[in-house]
Amino acid sequence: MTAPVQRVPAIEARDIRRTYKARPRDVVALDGVDLDVAAGEFFGLLGPNGAGKTTLIKILTTLLAPSSGTARVFGFDIEGDTRKIRRIMNMVAGGEQSGYGILTVREQLWMFSQFYGMPGAVGWRRVDELIEAVGLEEQRLQRVNSLSTGQRQKMNFARGLLNDPWILFLDEPTLGLDVSAARSVRELVLAWQAAVSGRTVLLTTHYMAEADELCERIAIVDHGRILAIGSPTDLKRRVQRESVFRLELDRLDGGPARLFRLPGVVSAVLASADGHEGTEDARQTVAVNLVLTDDGALGEVVAALAPLGSHIVALAKSEPTLEDVFVELVGRGFEDEAEAPPPDDGLTPAVPQGAHEAGEPELEDVV
Amino acid sequence: MSDPTTPPPVPAGFAPLRIPGWEDFDPARARGGGLRGHWRGFTTAVRIGWATEANWTDPLLFFIYSVAKPVSAALILVVMLEVIGGATSRQYRSFVVVGSALWAMVFSGIAGLAWSILEDRERYRMIKYVYVSPADFLVVMTGRAVARVAVGAMGTIITLAVGVVLLGVPFDPFRVDWPLLAVVTVLGMVAIVSVGIVLGAVVMQTRQEAWQYPEAVAGALFLVSGAVFPLAVLPFAAQVVGLLTPLAWWIEGSRRALLPDSVSSIGGEGSAWLDLTGTVAPSTPEIVVALLVTGAAGTLAAGLAFRSSERRAKDRGLLDQTTGS
Amino acid sequence: MADPAFSRAGPGRRLRPELFVGQADASPQAAADWSRRRILLTDLRAVRGRAYPRITGLFREKSWLFFEILLPFLTTSAFVFVYRALQAPPEYIGFVVLGGAMTAFWLNVVWMMAAQLYWEKDQGNLELYFAAPMNLMSVLLGMALGGMVMSSTRAVAVLVVASLLYGVSFEVDQWLLLLAVFGLTLAALYGLGMILASLFLMWGREAWHTTQLMVEPVYFVSGLNFPVARLGFIGALAVATIPLAVGLDAMRQLAFAGSQVSLLPPLAEAGILVAMTVLFTLAARWSLRTLERRARIEGRLTMRWQ
Numbered sequence: 001m002t003a004p005v006q007r008v009p010a011i012e013a014r015d016i017r018r019t020y021k022a023r024p025r026d027v028v029a030l031d032g033v034d035l036d037v038a039a040g041e042f043f044g045l046l047g048p049n050g051a052g053k054t055t056l057i058k059i060l061t062t063l064l065a066p067s068s069g070t071a072r073v074f075g076f077d078i079e080g081d082t083r084k085i086r087r088i089m090n091m092v093a094g095g096e097q098s099g100y101g102i103l104t105v106r107e108q109l110w111m112f113s114q115f116y117g118m119p120g121a122v123g124w125r126r127v128d129e130l131i132e133a134v135g136l137e138e139q140r141l142q143r144v145n146s147l148s149t150g151q152r153q154k155m156n157f158a159r160g161l162l163n164d165p166w167i168l169f170l171d172e173p174t175l176g177l178d179v180s181a182a183r184s185v186r187e188l189v190l191a192w193q194a195a196v197s198g199r200t201v202l203l204t205t206h207y208m209a210e211a212d213e214l215c216e217r218i219a220i221v222d223h224g225r226i227l228a229i230g231s232p233t234d235l236k237r238r239v240q241r242e243s244v245f246r247l248e249l250d251r252l253d254g255g256p257a258r259l260f261r262l263p264g265v266v267s268a269v270l271a272s273a274d275g276h277e278g279t280e281d282a283r284q285t286v287a288v289n290l291v292l293t294d295d296g297a298l299g300e301v302v303a304a305l306a307p308l309g310s311h312i313v314a315l316a317k318s319e320p321t322l323e324d325v326f327v328e329l330v331g332r333g334f335e336d337e338a339e340a341p342p343p344d345d346g347l348t349p350a351v352p353q354g355a356h357e358a359g360e361p362e363l364e365d366v367v
Numbered sequence: 368m369s370d371p372t373t374p375p376p377v378p379a380g381f382a383p384l385r386i387p388g389w390e391d392f393d394p395a396r397a398r399g400g401g402l403r404g405h406w407r408g409f410t411t412a413v414r415i416g417w418a419t420e421a422n423w424t425d426p427l428l429f430f431i432y433s434v435a436k437p438v439s440a441a442l443i444l445v446v447m448l449e450v451i452g453g454a455t456s457r458q459y460r461s462f463v464v465v466g467s468a469l470w471a472m473v474f475s476g477i478a479g480l481a482w483s484i485l486e487d488r489e490r491y492r493m494i495k496y497v498y499v500s501p502a503d504f505l506v507v508m509t510g511r512a513v514a515r516v517a518v519g520a521m522g523t524i525i526t527l528a529v530g531v532v533l534l535g536v537p538f539d540p541f542r543v544d545w546p547l548l549a550v551v552t553v554l555g556m557v558a559i560v561s562v563g564i565v566l567g568a569v570v571m572q573t574r575q576e577a578w579q580y581p582e583a584v585a586g587a588l589f590l591v592s593g594a595v596f597p598l599a600v601l602p603f604a605a606q607v608v609g610l611l612t613p614l615a616w617w618i619e620g621s622r623r624a625l626l627p628d629s630v631s632s633i634g635g636e637g638s639a640w641l642d643l644t645g646t647v648a649p650s651t652p653e654i655v656v657a658l659l660v661t662g663a664a665g666t667l668a669a670g671l672a673f674r675s676s677e678r679r680a681k682d683r684g685l686l687d688q689t690t691g692s
Numbered sequence: 693m694a695d696p697a698f699s700r701a702g703p704g705r706r707l708r709p710e711l712f713v714g715q716a717d718a719s720p721q722a723a724a725d726w727s728r729r730r731i732l733l734t735d736l737r738a739v740r741g742r743a744y745p746r747i748t749g750l751f752r753e754k755s756w757l758f759f760e761i762l763l764p765f766l767t768t769s770a771f772v773f774v775y776r777a778l779q780a781p782p783e784y785i786g787f788v789v790l791g792g793a794m795t796a797f798w799l800n801v802v803w804m805m806a807a808q809l810y811w812e813k814d815q816g817n818l819e820l821y822f823a824a825p826m827n828l829m830s831v832l833l834g835m836a837l838g839g840m841v842m843s844s845t846r847a848v849a850v851l852v853v854a855s856l857l858y859g860v861s862f863e864v865d866q867w868l869l870l871l872a873v874f875g876l877t878l879a880a881l882y883g884l885g886m887i888l889a890s891l892f893l894m895w896g897r898e899a900w901h902t903t904q905l906m907v908e909p910v911y912f913v914s915g916l917n918f919p920v921a922r923l924g925f926i927g928a929l930a931v932a933t934i935p936l937a938v939g940l941d942a943m944r945q946l947a948f949a950g951s952q953v954s955l956l957p958p959l960a961e962a963g964i965l966v967a968m969t970v971l972f973t974l975a976a977r978w979s980l981r982t983l984e985r986r987a988r989i990e991g992r993l994t995m996r997w998q
Contacts, residue, residue, distance in 0.1 A: 008721070020991055039720075061823055065988040074720040084724035086825040098816035100745045102752055107744065114741025115824040115831075117734030146684075159820075166720035431905045439908035443917060444774065450918045451778045459778065490814050573755045579803050580759045582907070586767025595770065596777035 008075045010167050010200040011037035011060060016069035018055050018224075029055040030066070031224035037202060037217075039074070039166075042193060044215030045204040046322060052224040053204035057171050060202070061091050073167060089167045092160035094153070094175025101145025105136055105155050108144050109162065116163040130158040134188055150181025157188055167200040168192075174210060186214060208322040220326055227329045232322065239328040240320045242266055245290045245298065248314040249305065252286040262304055264297025265290065285313050408502030412510025416483070417517065437471035437522035438529050444595050445534060459596075461536045462630055465622050466594035468526035473588070473614060475519025476559030478581035479512035480567035485578060488687065495687040505564070505673050512563045516556055527625075538625065548624035550655055555617030558662040561669035562588070562614070568669075568676035571685060593632030594618055598639070606639035613665050616658035623651065726825075738826035739834040746804075746838025760796075760842055761849045768792030768850050771917050772858050783948050784918070786862070789854040790944055791916035796846035797881055798914075798936050802906045804839035805832055805885035809893045813993070818893075822993055828980050832889055836882045863949040869958060870946040876965035877939025883972025884935055890979040893987060914940060921955045931955050931964070935972075938964050 013035040020027040030052045037043045045053045058064040060071060062082040071078045073085045099108050106127055113123030131140045134154040139147060147155065153173065160168055170189065174182035193199055205211050211218050212232045219229045228235060252258065256268040271287040292298060305312065444463040487494040498504050530536035566584055570577040589595065591609035598609045609615045610633070619633045634640045634648030641647060649657065680686050726734075750756060771788045809832075812818045821831055854860065864870055888906075895902065913930040914920060914937035920927040921941070930937035942961035945954050956964075987993045 008719075063819055063822055063988065063993050064991055065985075074724070076724065081724075083825055086823055087724045087726060088720045089823075091820075091823055093819075096816060098820055100749075100817075102749050103745050107748065111741045111744055112820070112824070114737040114744075115734075115821070115826050117730060117737055117826070120737070120740070166723060428901050431901055435905055436908045439912040443908070443912045446912075446922060447771070447774060447918050448778065450784070450922050451775070451780045463774075489811075569755070573753060577755070577759075579799060580755075582799075583759045583763035583767070586770065587763040590766045590770040590773070596774050600773045600777045 008039065009036055009072075010039045010041065011035055011043075011071070011073055011202065013056075013060070013071040014069055016056065016059060016071055017067045018052075018059065018064065019067045029224055030059075033069070033221075033224070033226055035071075035219065035226065035229075037200060039200055040198045042201045042214060042216045043203070044211040044218040045202070045221050046206065046208065046211040046215075046218050046326075047221035048206055051206075051221040053206075053221055054171055055224075056221075057091070057169050057202065057204055061089065061169050062086060087163075088165060089169065090160045090163055090165040091169040091171065092153075092156050092173050093170075094172035094177075096152070096156050098156075099144050101143060103144055104141050105131065105144060105147070106140045108155065109158055112159050113162050118162075126162065127158075130161055133161075134158045135184065150177050150184070153177055153181065153185055154188070157185060161192060164196070165199070167202065170201060170203045172205055173203070174205070174207065182210075186210065189214065208326075212322055218322070220322070220329060222326075222330050228325070235322065235325045236320045239325050243292045243295045243298070244318040245292065246271060246314075246316045246318060247288045247290050247301070247312065249286045249288070249310045250284075250313055252288065252310050253308055256288050258308060259288065259290065259301055259304065262297075262300050264293045264300055266293060267291040286310075404501065405503055405506050408506045409510040409513075411502070412507040413514050416479075416511035416514025419514075432475075432518060433521040433525055436474075437468060437519075437526040440470065441467040441526050441530065441534075459630070460534065461530070461626055462622070462632070463595045464530035464534055464536050465527065465625060465629070466618055466632070468523045468530060469618055469621055470585070470589065470592075470594050471522035471526060472516055472519040472556075473559055473562075473592075473594075474581065474585045475522070476512060476516040476556070477563045477566055477585050477588075479515030480508050480560070480563040481570045481577065481581050482515075483508055483511040484567050484570050492687070498686055504677065505670070508567060509560060509564065512560050512567075513556070516559060536626075537628075542627055544624040544627065544651070547620060547651055547655070551617055551620035551624060551658060554655070554658045554662050555613070555621065558613035558617055558658070558665055561662070561666040564666075564669035564673050568672040571676045571680045588612070588614055591615065592618055597630060597632045597635050599635045599637045599641075603639050603642075609633075610639060610643075610657075611661060613658055613661040616654055616661060619649065620651075620654040620658060623654065734825060735827045735830040738824075738830035739837065742831045742834025743838035744834075746835060747841055750842060756842055761846050764792065764796065764846055765850050765853060768795075768854055769858075772854065774917075782859070782861075785858050786855075786860045786948050787919065787944055788917050789851060789858065789860050790947060791940060792854065793847040793851040794877075794936060794940055794943075795911070795916065796843040796850070797840075797878060798910065799907075800836065800839045800843040801881050801885035801888075802903050805836050805882065806888035806892055806906070807903045808832070808835050809889045813893070818993060822984065828984070829886060829977065832886050833882070836885060840878075862947050864947055865949045866946055866958075869962065870943060873939060873942045873946060873958060873962050873965065876962060876969060877935055877943070880935035880939070880965050880968040880972055883969055883976055886976030887972060887979050890976065890983040894983050894992065910934065910936065913937065916940070919944070919954060928955055931961070935965065935968050938968070 013033055016030050016033040016035075017028075018030040020029055033052070033056060035056075045056065047053050055064065059066050059078060060073060062078055062085055065079065074088065076084045078085065100111075103111065106124075109127040109130065110120075110123050113127060114120070118126065128140070131137060134157055136151060136154050136158070139151055139155075144152070144155070157173070160170075168189075173189070174185050177185065189201060189203075193201060203211070203215060215232065217229060217231050218235060220227045220235070228238065230238075256270055259265055259268040267290070269289050271289045290301065292301070302312070441464050444467050445460060448460055448463065484494065487497060497507055500507075527536070527538070531538040562584070563581075566581060570580060573580070591598070591601070591605055591612055592614040593609060594614075598606045598615065601609065615633060619631065622629050622632065631648035633654075634646065636647075640649060768788060768791075771792070772785050775784045775788060809818060809828075812821065821828060855862070892902065911917075913923065913926055914934050915923065915927060915930070916936075919941065920930055920937050923930065927937070931941060932938075938961045941954055941956075942958040942965070945958045945961075984993075
């Protein structure tokens with residue numbers, strides 16, 4: 001069944017602030033966050049550890065009160081309408097060790113079905129179906145304290161779907177999972193959203209690839225502020241105003257300089273087969289890193305190759321990653337421990353430091 | 368570009384401990400510290416236990432564990448005596464106050480190791496890290512238990528003080544048999560901790576609700592230890608169980624040291640001791656020997672029980688489970 | 693190069709839409725609008741749900757039969773022998789036996805309710821409880837009812853075995869009143885337990901230690917082994933404030949008709965229990981809400997080890 005279009009946004013947050021009392025000084029976890037998430041959207045909060053993502057999700061799931069600011073979930077106020085919000089949402093966190101080890105998977109899920117008011121028999125039926133859906137049939141009668149981490153997270157995900165939530169909050173759902181288990185969880189999230197239209201997902205993560213591929217829009221968070229919001233493509237476009245291609249040819253008489261003169265070509269340098277600058281590789285192909293003003297200029301380059309007697313062996317476009325976006329905004333990577341000054345107003349990118357100065361290695365070299 | 372054959376520089380903090388002549392691997396580190404290592408682990412655990420459990424800086428907790436609990440327990444018995452009234456009850460007041468005060472140490476010791484295991488397993492989730500450290504698991508847990516016994520000892524002293532000051536317990540420091548008190552206290556602590564070790568062995572196998580088990584065990588031992596009534600009141604078979612319990616001898620020895628004129632909890636008219644030995648009450652050397660023998664047997668049994676439980680827990684993956692319900 | 697594992701196309705598992713009820717709700721606003729009947733049913737089912745692991749646990753791990761039944765019986769026996777050593781009248785043996793039986797319910801309140809929310813926070817379950825739509829009182833009631841299976845077994849075992857073994861004879865004139873007083877005592881006890889649970893949630897690690905304060909000191913002022921009237925003013929205060937004290941005193945008068953010193957007649961004490969039940973239930977409701985609000989403000993719902 002297709003749900004009618006929701007006019008009410010799934011999330012509306014205005015100037016959310018949250019300070020934790022701590023010694024030696026208070027911790028400002030959120031420093032004025034504004035957020036709008038449309039109904040049916042798959043929205044991501046991407047940022048390093050300590051950015052404030054979990055604090056924000058706890059506020060939206062009514063577990064934590066903001067120090068100031070307001071927020072609504074489908075029009076319901078997080079302070080005044082907590083019960084109503086709890087009826088239509090659910091949450092799944094990564095690294096969750098909750099539950100009662102002595103119960104089986106089936107019993108654990110049934111217990112939670114009762115908390116959502118399901119009749120007993122309906123609860124058992126739903127639990128059995130969800131167990132099948134998430135791929136835990138073989139573990140259904142196994143005690144919770146004997147599950148592997150991946151199995152436990154699948155069970156948690158099943159718990160998150162028990163009440164058919166209108167909005168599902170996922171707080172680092174693949175934390176600590178191996179590649180296969182993480183992939184399963186991501187597939188389950190997508191499958192659920194595809195199966196039941198109109199449902200909203202708010203995902204927090206520090207895995208950029210996860211946010212890049214799952215989310216329709218992403219907010220990049222750091223030091224309690226949202227630095228930028230947009231689709232993954234739009235965000236990457238902020239940092240890459242040009243189009244970068246890797247062009248592999250069977251030959252190029254005259255070298256890359258022949259391409260440099262073409263309109264729309266910003267730079268053309270030789271690259272080796274593994275992407276580093278170098279000489280021709282053993283297979284006698286010529287690889288060139290091309291920087292163009294825009295994608296349209298590619299046509300000119302391709303057209304110019306035939307008269308030169310060159311044939312294209314491979315063509316690939318290089319895109320910046322979300323970490324590039326983060327570095328552009330903040331001046332450091334997710335793993336960079338060096339202090340970087342926060343941006344002036346939280347909404348415009350800071351002047352990047354370090355990585356672009358002369359003599360510093362490029363990001364791709366660091367990896 | 369850096370030479371891939373050259374290892375990257377090691378940050379200063381990561382520099383390995385280097386022993387001359389053993390540049391790569393020092394086998395001595397895998398041999399363990401022997402008795403010295405055990406002692407170090409034990410004393411460290413005692414310090415940790417004392418830091419976490421002794422409540423000098425928190426008046427509320429100090430009040431709860433060292434004043435309210437032990438004094439209340441004594442008062443329950445005193446009022447029971449008052450309710451009945453009469454010469455018998457007055458005669459027994461010192462008896463029950465001393466026994467009840469000593470029981471504060473018993474409860475702390477029994478609960479100490481068991482609660483340490485439960486806390487580390489269920490609350491702090493540290494037990495696996497403690498277990499895989501080079502320190503012996505039993506030694507570390509015993510150290511934590513000893514710290515709790517020391518906390519219980521504070522309660523004992525306070526209750527005795529209340530008994531002397533407010534409840535008329537006749538205490539004369541010049542009549543106290545201090546050497547006997549010292550001996551039975553040391554041997555008694557070993558006995559108490561050994562009971563705690565047995566209970567620790569049990570809780571390694573059970574689930575979170577085991578928090579209540581120390582109370583149940585202490586209460587059950589209350590019956591056969593002569594803490595608040597002479598064993599002679601019990602049926603013969605129960606008295607024999609009491610005679611085999613080190614706690615009964617510890618209480619008898621402590622009470623005799625503190626109150627030389629006190630009624631014996633082991634002997635007396637109608638007692639199994641009288642039937643078995645022909646003497647009304649055990650002598651001081653008999654008390655010490657009995658405490659030593661029963662304590663040694665109990666400690667040996669406790670050690671075996673703990674190791675067996677440890678093996679079973681390791682076999683079944685129970686050491687780092689969480690079991691709430 | 694894009695990792696095909698992250699492709700949005702073709703998820704590996706297809707979820708059937710019919711798995712999800714609630715699709716009849718056209719909007720989240722409709723889905724959030726519950727009738728009173730649905731709210732009540734949810735709370736009742738939550739009671740059942742939370743009692744389930746507790747009861748199931750009893751059958752899966754049976755060490756409680758030894759530690760919760762046999763050993764407490766021995767503890768009660770110890771106090772019986774204290775009175776025997778003092779050559780006390782037989783009715784005092786009955787007092788101790790009845791007190792020993794009621795201990796089970798008090799310990800259930802202290803360990804299985806009061807400290808429970810604190811432990812649930814440690815285990816990470818508390819967040820999930822608060823994020824769910826049922827009333828937290830339902831969860832606490834479920835815990836209490838689940839624990840009552842164990843407590844009732846213990847109480848019956850102590851009562852029956854000790855009575856037989858030590859020759860306790862009961863003289864009950866008013867069975868209905870006795871049962872009513874028993875029920876009211878439990879209701880008041882569990883209401884108090886809910887208040888304590890909310891307080892302990894705020895107090896954090898202090899809660900764990902405060903449960904210890906609820907054992908021997910409460911036994912003393914409640915007259916577990918002797919008539920509480922013997923404590924004079926303290927006894928009167930206890931009867932006015934502690935359900936265990938007033939309930940036990942009333943039950944003793946009714947179970948051993950025509951016996952001992954008491955502060956008030958059983959009917960009056962039953963009235964006190966009714967008032968306590970109402971007061972504690974309302975206070976529990978208020979305190980759970982207030983303290984949840986405070987805990988959300990201070991972030992205590994999600995911070996462990998504090």
